[in-house]
Amino acid sequence: MSTLAAAVSAVPVGWLLVAAAGLNGPEVLAVLTRPRTLELLGTTLALAACVTTASVVLGLATATVVHRFEFPGRRVATVLVGLPLAVPSYVAAYTWLAAVPAVAGFGGAVLVLTLCCHPYVHLLASGALRGLDPGLEEAARAAGRGPWATFTGVTVRQLRPALAAGGLLVATYVLADFGSVSILRVQTLTRSIATSLDNSFSRLVPVTMSLLLVMVSAVVVLAEIRSRGRSRYARTGSGAARTTPRVALQGASAVAAAGGLVLLAAAALGVPLVSLVRWLLVGSSATWDPARLLGAAFSSVSLSAGGALLTLLLALPLGVLAARRADRVARLLEGASWLSHTVPAIVVALSLVTLTLRALPAAYLTAPVLVLAYAVLFLPLAVGAVRAAVAQSPPVLEETARSLGRNPLQVLREVTLPLAAPGVLTGVLLVFLTCMKELTATLVLHPTGTETLAMRLWSTTTSGQYAAAAPYAALIVLLAALPAHLLQRGRR
Amino acid sequence: MSAGLEVRGLRQAFGGAPVLAGVDLTVPAGSFTALLGPSGCGKTTLLRVVAGFRRPDAGTVVLGGRVVAGPGVHLPPEARGVGVVPQEGALFPHLDVGANVGFGLSRSARHAGRVAELLELVGLPGTGARMPHELSGGQQQRVAVARALAPRPALVLLDEPFSALDAGLRGSVRADVAAAIAADGATALLVTHDQDEALSIADRVAVLRGGVVAQAGTPQELYRTPVDLELARFLGAAVALPGDTDGEAVQTELGRLPLDRPVPAGPVQVLVRPEQLQLTDGGDARVLAVRFHGADSVATVCTAAGTELAVRERSQDRAVGACVSVQVTGPVRAWPTR
Numbered sequence: 001m002s003t004l005a006a007a008v009s010a011v012p013v014g015w016l017l018v019a020a021a022g023l024n025g026p027e028v029l030a031v032l033t034r035p036r037t038l039e040l041l042g043t044t045l046a047l048a049a050c051v052t053t054a055s056v057v058l059g060l061a062t063a064t065v066v067h068r069f070e071f072p073g074r075r076v077a078t079v080l081v082g083l084p085l086a087v088p089s090y091v092a093a094y095t096w097l098a099a100v101p102a103v104a105g106f107g108g109a110v111l112v113l114t115l116c117c118h119p120y121v122h123l124l125a126s127g128a129l130r131g132l133d134p135g136l137e138e139a140a141r142a143a144g145r146g147p148w149a150t151f152t153g154v155t156v157r158q159l160r161p162a163l164a165a166g167g168l169l170v171a172t173y174v175l176a177d178f179g180s181v182s183i184l185r186v187q188t189l190t191r192s193i194a195t196s197l198d199n200s201f202s203r204l205v206p207v208t209m210s211l212l213l214v215m216v217s218a219v220v221v222l223a224e225i226r227s228r229g230r231s232r233y234a235r236t237g238s239g240a241a242r243t244t245p246r247v248a249l250q251g252a253s254a255v256a257a258a259g260g261l262v263l264l265a266a267a268a269l270g271v272p273l274v275s276l277v278r279w280l281l282v283g284s285s286a287t288w289d290p291a292r293l294l295g296a297a298f299s300s301v302s303l304s305a306g307g308a309l310l311t312l313l314l315a316l317p318l319g320v321l322a323a324r325r326a327d328r329v330a331r332l333l334e335g336a337s338w339l340s341h342t343v344p345a346i347v348v349a350l351s352l353v354t355l356t357l358r359a360l361p362a363a364y365l366t367a368p369v370l371v372l373a374y375a376v377l378f379l380p381l382a383v384g385a386v387r388a389a390v391a392q393s394p395p396v397l398e399e400t401a402r403s404l405g406r407n408p409l410q411v412l413r414e415v416t417l418p419l420a421a422p423g424v425l426t427g428v429l430l431v432f433l434t435c436m437k438e439l440t441a442t443l444v445l446h447p448t449g450t451e452t453l454a455m456r457l458w459s460t461t462t463s464g465q466y467a468a469a470a471p472y473a474a475l476i477v478l479l480a481a482l483p484a485h486l487l488q489r490g491r492r
Numbered sequence: 493m494s495a496g497l498e499v500r501g502l503r504q505a506f507g508g509a510p511v512l513a514g515v516d517l518t519v520p521a522g523s524f525t526a527l528l529g530p531s532g533c534g535k536t537t538l539l540r541v542v543a544g545f546r547r548p549d550a551g552t553v554v555l556g557g558r559v560v561a562g563p564g565v566h567l568p569p570e571a572r573g574v575g576v577v578p579q580e581g582a583l584f585p586h587l588d589v590g591a592n593v594g595f596g597l598s599r600s601a602r603h604a605g606r607v608a609e610l611l612e613l614v615g616l617p618g619t620g621a622r623m624p625h626e627l628s629g630g631q632q633q634r635v636a637v638a639r640a641l642a643p644r645p646a647l648v649l650l651d652e653p654f655s656a657l658d659a660g661l662r663g664s665v666r667a668d669v670a671a672a673i674a675a676d677g678a679t680a681l682l683v684t685h686d687q688d689e690a691l692s693i694a695d696r697v698a699v700l701r702g703g704v705v706a707q708a709g710t711p712q713e714l715y716r717t718p719v720d721l722e723l724a725r726f727l728g729a730a731v732a733l734p735g736d737t738d739g740e741a742v743q744t745e746l747g748r749l750p751l752d753r754p755v756p757a758g759p760v761q762v763l764v765r766p767e768q769l770q771l772t773d774g775g776d777a778r779v780l781a782v783r784f785h786g787a788d789s790v791a792t793v794c795t796a797a798g799t800e801l802a803v804r805e806r807s808q809d810r811a812v813g814a815c816v817s818v819q820v821t822g823p824v825r826a827w828p829t830r
Contacts, residue, residue, distance in 0.1 A: 394582065396578045396579075396580070396582045397582050397584060399543070399545050399569065399576070399578075400576055400578060400582050400584075400639075401584075401595065402544070402545070402568070402569035402570050403543055403544070403569045403570070403572070403574055403575060403576040403596075403640075404570075404575075404595050404596030404639070404640075404643065405570045405573075405596050405643065406570055407568070407570050415584060418586045419584075419585065419586055
């Protein structure tokens with residue numbers, strides 16, 4: 001089962017390797033060593049590094065402020081912090097660009113992508129913060145460390161796996177992002193792959209660049225797996241789990257905490273929402289086509305639900321394996337699923353086009369292929385969630401069930417999965433949300449005659465019809481806000 | 493007595509370091525046996541091998557006459573019929589108490605009232621609908637015992653099940669669990685590092701030391717006739733005195749003491765338990781300190797020869813610095829000095 005799941009997720013990389021095998025070696029080398037490639041690589045790495053660093057710092061800060069301090073408006077802030085997940089980065093990019101034209105360029109891309117991506121780190125760090133044994137921090141304080149030294153020396157170290165996992169999500173998102181960098185006019189590897197695909201029939205440049213991108217991503221993935229090391233997440237020791245009490249902030253510090261979160265919400269949510277509402281009001285009713293809007297919404301929801309379900313089915317065996325076995329095979333399989341996540345959606349889409357045309361032409365441009373593309377793209381999100389959830393249920397429960405006469409499959413069904421259910425559900429929601437926002441693969445693979453919210457939004461924006469785009473953008477944000485909110489609640 | 497569990501020549505190493513170095517252990521059917529050893533001596537490893545969670549490097553495990561682990565044989569845990577009570581109880585948090593106890597039962601057995609019978613047996617009648625987190629630590633541990641006993645396993649393994657409980661609760665839960673296991677007629681192997689626990693509730697004790705069973709027998713045998721001084725010290729407070737023997741009695745600074753078994757003539761180490769010592773007022777020994785324990789007290793005494801002895805006696809108000817004399821009652825055990 002796990003092998004099948006890993007094999008499915010390896011399709012794009014396999015396609016890439018097959019395609020690369022057909023290329024001429026010296027030509028590939030020439031493409032790799034031209035100054036343009038190095039420039040693209042430099043921009044891509046710099047963008048990924050800046051956004052990841054900023055998102056980790058911001059996500060750690062919001063998680064700490066929301067979970068460790070008490071201040072006026074904390075409950076509202078807790079809900080708002082996770083909601084930017086509902087805003088697709090290309091929506092954020094185009095609303096920011098419309099509001100502040102100067103945002104185009106590298107700095108603007110860092111800003112917009114950080115605003116969109118930091119909730120990934122926030123969600124993972126929040127979960128880890130709540131699971132932390134307060135005894136560790138108390139012991140550090142008792143040993144004479146001040147609050148700041150305790151935070152940096154004990155708390156942040158304990159959060160390291162969560163921060164690394166969040167950073168990985170952000171880094172791979174940035175590496176594969178196409179929509180927002182296009183809007184903000186930043187040249188990255190992913191964007192150049194899409195452009196070169198549009199501009200020529202030769203596979204030389206896109207395949208070479210894709211290989212380069214996959215290698216960069218592989219390094220990022222390996223770094224995260226290494227940082228995870230041998231740590232175990234199940235809580236050990238006896239006694240009831242305690243949580244650290246919140247520190248009440250007063251005066252200037254309370255204002256700073258609340259003000260900072262308001263500023264963040266204004267930037268990440270306010271700018272897109274205000275722009276959307278303004279265009280909704282300004283837009284002439286003639287551009288409104290409620291039937292078309294509803295049809296697109298229905299397609300988006302049903303395709304995303306299918307994608308989330310298939311992803312879950314493939315992620316369960318991989319996630320369980322990754323949580324229960326720390327050996328090389330398990331890491332390899334999990335790493336394989338990450339690799340495909342780092343292949344730009346456009347390459348995933350093209351590999352599936354090639355595959356269906358060769359193997360099953362009848363399936364070309366049908367819903368199942370798009371759903372499969374979603375599963376390939378977002379498998380790691382679900383695998384990560386399943387792994388974390390399973391790792392938190394102590395292995396002793398499974399052993400006890402074995403001693404009571406259950407075989408491994410029965411143990412999985414009766415003990416492991418029921419216990420992991422909340423965490424697994426989180427993963428499904430995250431995948432659903434991400435499918436709703438997905439643009440590139442949807443544009444290439446959408447079934448004939450079907451259009452989704454993201455597709456309509458893209459086509460209207462790129463033709464400059466902001467008012468016509470607004471209802472679609474608003475509906476995406478609205479539909480994605482529900483799972484984003486549930487995610488936040490599940491994590492609290 | 494037929495053997496409930498027979499372990500022969502069991503070996504297990506972790507990364508080259510041997511943990512079990514040829515363990516032989518017999519648990520008679522119907523007995524409550526304690527496997528006693530210091531922390532990290534491999535007790536839990538042995539238990540995991542018997543349960544089927546680990547595959548041993550060498551050796552055989554025979555359960556009720558059936559080889560469950562040995563050369564070319566490794567039965568999975570679910571096929572062994574061994575109940576396990578883990579250290580922290582490990583109740584399934586998503587199931588209520590009744591479903592936890594009934595987890596290992598067939599549908600028909602569940603309906604035949606076995607669950608209620610067991611909850612009654614462990615002293616928690618009518619709690620079937622409660623969830624594990626609504627129970628205290630001691631109650632959770634009793635439910636874990638009921639769950640392990642429910643399918644009438646050939647053997648119940650208890651992995652330090654009382655160590656997480658506070659001292660006041662430990663005694664009563666321990667006694668209730670031992671009684672419940674006896675009432676159900678089960679065979680049990682308790683793993684513990686607490687010699688008081690092992691001696692008080694088990695009817696057989698095996699001491700695991702250096703990867704092998706150093707001695708096995710009834711609690712009385714082990715306490716009174718340990719195979720060496722180290723084992724004697726592990727099982728309870730002990731005083732070791734140098735002495736000289738002619739083979740029948742031993743001459744020590746506390747006088748000539750009878751031996752419990754013949755020893756070759758020559759220098760020996762003599763084991764004296766604190767409860768074998770008695771103090772009388774007046775003499776050439778001095779009281780250095782007194783520790784009060786309620787029903788009894790322990791006086792530290794320095795003899796004329798400079799040896800310090802701990803003497804356990806019924807609560808006495810002895811003044812520090814008082815002069816006393818020390819007598820020994822009963823025969824003593826001695827080993828030739830090496």
